[in-house]
Amino acid sequence: MWLLSTSFTKDRGERPWSGMKLEEFFGSQIPPYAILSHTWGTEEITFQDIASSSLSPSHKAGFAKLEGCCTRAAQDGYDYVWIDTCCIDKTSSAELSEAINSMYKWYAEADICYAYLSDVRSAFVDSCQSDTLEASRPTKDFQTTKWFTRGWTLQELIAPRSVEFYAEDWTDLGTKSSRRDEISLITGIDVRVLDGENPAICNVAERLSWAASRQTTRIEDAAYCLLGIFQVHMPLLYGESDRALIRLQEEILKTTEDYTLLARSSGILLVPHTYGFSGALARQLAEFKNTQHSLWAYSNLVNVSHKTSLGLKNVVADVTPTLTARxxxxxxxxxxVSSDEYYAYLYCRLLKTDELVCLPLMQAHTSENRFARRLGYNDGDLKRFPSTKLTAFRLLTIYIEQAPPVGPRRTLPRNRDFSIATLDATATTGLNSAVSRACTVSTSWGSSTNVLPWRTTIQAQSNKANFGLSALFVLGSGDSFMVAFGIKSSKLWCCVLLGDEPPFDPVSREHSHEWDSWWKYQRFVPRVLVDRASKNLRMNDRVVNISIRKVASGLAVSVCINEPNYIGEPVLITEKNA
Structure with missing residues (x-):
């Protein structure tokens, strides 16, 4: 590996970069080193900048960050640092591939990792300008830093034994250890992993969920940045797009028979327009988005030994999972269950109820052993059965199609009467359930192109002084959100929820063991009651605007989705109540 010497920081002259040098080390010759974790900015210092004596790196914006890292390392007694911008010769595809496959190991073996948060202001800035120090602001900035949203920084947080956080001016913001619980809440990472335990103590789906809301500049890097977390290696093929994630899942299946990999999208979060089928393996990490309030939270999935499963003792699968043309x-x-309804047990159970977690399937061809993953919009993507039901299962060797099957698709009808899911009654909020039959949805689908903005109106009637309703919207491209609205203490209220947001007070969870679907456990009432709300969706810069007002027939809620230059058909899905 290439390491950057920190010696140039000790003798600064008119040319502070003149002493910068890279040295290459192998195996046991690698000296103790510090390592930098950061988000890339403009004009980063590259391998070629340092290798070429004719360049003056200090004229680049990224030099201050590099110099700050080297100065910090030198003060801590380290002669060398590793920085991804300049310690990899990215003009060599072989060296780049080796570096990416080795990066988790390099971060794990570093003596210390400096996490530089360029968008977090110094904790001491306000104290110089005001008599009152806003003590809460640095913590708020820390929680919202873009460092927690990038794909590559996930392994840079998990792998090192010691991580120190620094603000934009290199003032100390604490360590991974001192802010462990806060970081766990921000990232969803198990505190045991943050304490240094092997990430493998968490199931595959849970580990993938840690990256589900993170972004990478290149699509392929969403998979490549997870190689170390799953301890797999594979060649880098930039240009393969989402095929990289499928290859990653194939490699994971080669190393572990952890079928939580197939238990993605617990409850409906991402439903394609042609919602009837889905591939066996995920095509985007967003399909693993998790919600901490869910009974289906991946941390609640417990793997069960294939050999000792109740009712299937001493029965061992005769094939290892392999992705084929079929x-x-x-x-x-x-x-x-029927000629059109099958369920495959994924050898995992729910922690609290010991129920079997099963994947809904349907036959994709006339062949008895070829299936497609079936998506529903009433019961969620997964099904659960009591453990005593396992004796009715039959061990089969099957194919679960990766591409959508050829043939008729089950698409959502254009014109349909919808009912709206009702909120549970609770003593804490004073909300009473409204009767879903009193609610109707009128939609304006528009032309076949359906260029946004797209609008719909939800109308509700109730003779109760306090009530609340909710409806789940899923767009054809995968965006989803929930609209909740109602009356409380004679005040109208409405809000938009994106599924994994915590800033709302949960309503009753008494019946959580009965909840199968996303909207069933994400029932919230905002702390501040407002009659207008707006929320940016996570994809394609869409904005949802909602408003609620009284009309002669009850309440009317206007929902508008706006995005320039978008073409696609929206899909509305809500819970059906008997």
Missing amino acids: GLHICLPVLK
Whole structure:
């Protein structure tokens, strides 16, 4: 590996960069070193900048960050640092591939990792300008820093034994250890992993969920940045797009038979327009988005030994999972409910109820062993059965198609009467359930192109002084959000929720063991009651605007989705109540 010497920081002259040098080390010759974790900015210092004596790196914006890191390391007694911008020769595809496959190891073996948060202001800035120090602001800035939103920084947080956080001016913001609980809340990472335990103590789906809301500049890097967390290696093929994530999942299946990999999208968060089928393996990490309030939270999924499963003792799968032209070739216990309804047991159970977690399937061809993953919009993407039901399952070797099957698709009808899911009654909020039959949804689908803005109106009637309703919206491209609205203490209220947001007070969770779907456990009432709300969706810069007002027939809620230059058909999905 290449390391940057910190010696140039000790003798600064008119040319502070003149002493910068890279040195290459191998194996046991690698000296103790510090390592930098950061988000890339403009004009970063590159390998070629340092290798070429004719360049003057100090004229680049990234030099201050590099110099600050080297100065910090030198003060801590380290002669060398590793920085991804300048310690990899990115003109060599072989060196780049080796570096990415080794990066987790390099971060793990560093003596210390400096996490530089360029968008967090110094904790001491206000104290010089005001008599009152806003003590809470640095913490707020820390929680919202873009460092927690980038794909590569996930392994840079987990792998090192010691991580120190620094603000834009290199003032100390604490350590991974001192801010452990706060970081766990921000990232969803198990505190045991932040304490240094192997990430493998968490199931595969949970580990993938840590990256589900993170972004990378290149699509392929969403998969490549996770190689170390799963301890797998694979060649880098930039240009393969989402195929990189599929290859990653294939490599994971080669190293562990942890079928929580197939238990993604617990409850409906991402539903394609042609919602009837889905591939065996995920095409984007967003499909693993998790919600901490969910009974289906990945941390609640417990793997069960294939050999000792109740009712299937001493039965071992005769094939290892392999992705073929026909789909994922896998051996699973399968329950046939009808000619069009099958469930495959994923060898995992819910921690609290010990129920079987099963994948809904349907036959994709006339062949008995070829299936497609079936998506529903009433019961969520997964199904659960009591553990005693396992004796009814039959061990089968099947194919689960990766590409959508050829043939008729189950698409959501254009014109449909919808009911709206009702909120549970609770003593804490004073909300009473409204009758769903009193609610109707009128939609204006527009032309076949459906250029946004798209609007719909929800109308509700109730003779109760306090009530609340909710409706889940899923767009064809995968965006989803929930609209909740109602009356409390004679005041109208409405809000938009994106599914994994915590700034709302949860309503009753008494019946959480009965909740299968996203909107069933994300029932919130805002702390501040407002009759207008707006929220930016996470994809494509869409904005949802909602408003509520009284009309002669009850309440009317206007929902508008706006995005320039978007073409696509929106899909509205809500819970059906009997």
